[in-house]
Amino acid sequence: MWHGGGRTTLRRNQSTGQKDIPIHWHKMDRGNRQRHLDDQYNMYENMQVNNPTITKIEIYEEAKENLSAKFLKASEMLRTQRRLLMVLVALLILVFIFLIIVTSLVFTYYSLVSTQLKQADDEKSILVAQIESMNRTLDDEKSILLAQIESMNRTLGEQKNDLTFEIKEVKKCIGILGRESTYSPYRFWDLEYMNCLSAS
Incomplete structure (x- = not known):
């Protein structure tokens, strides 16, 4: 920390929280100055090691890396799940189309069968x-x-009755004619004989 003017530096001891320590560069020779720079560099390295802020930054970076790995894994899982979901949606669409086709075919078949049954009836x-x-x-x-x-x-x-009656009459006439075949003066006075003669 510079205060203008001469080459005087105030160095704060951050590890102990003490007041600034003045450094008079013009009173130091070159060797002491180099030793002081080395000591300051070593102290800065110790500060980096012992500084909780740097440790937090490293932890944050490590956590960030872990989170990045977890995020990548999660994103990969999400990508896989998305692919599976797309495949399932495609399968559902295909099944739906298949059901529509089957329903149409069944309806057509039912219509044809109904028409044939109606024609048969x-x-x-x-x-x-x-x-x-x-x-x-x-x-x-x-x-x-x-x-x-x-x-x-x-x-x-x-x-048949008429023929039977006629046959009987013929037989009767034959009998009468046979009976009256001998000469008799009274045969012309017999009505049956005369009827048979007229019939014959």
Whole structure:
């Protein structure tokens, strides 16, 4: 610390906290001055070693380095987690797209199946209607045929009765004619004989 004027230096003993010690450079020779500089340098080194502020700075720098390493590690972990998160998001998007595609395919398949089932039901309804119409037609034709058969049976029965009656009459006439084949003057007065003659 300089006070102007002569070459007098006030040196503060920072280690002990004492007052400034005046140094008169002009009263020292060169050897003493060099020794004093060496002592001051050694004292400055001791001050650097014993100074708590320097120790704190070193601790701060060491802590800063440790924090930097931790920060780098944490940033690396965050970067890794970010990558994993991006991968998960991409996978979720792909799964979502896959679900949309599957849902669309299922809906399309369901629509096609529903359309085919509806067509099958329509065709079934048409076939059932045709079968019912055919059954009704067959029933009508069956009824008509049965009526015709009954009518033919009645007609045949009537014709059978007529033929039976005629056969009986023919047999009767044959018997009468055979009985009256001999000459008899009264045969012309027999009505049955005359009827047989007219019938023949």
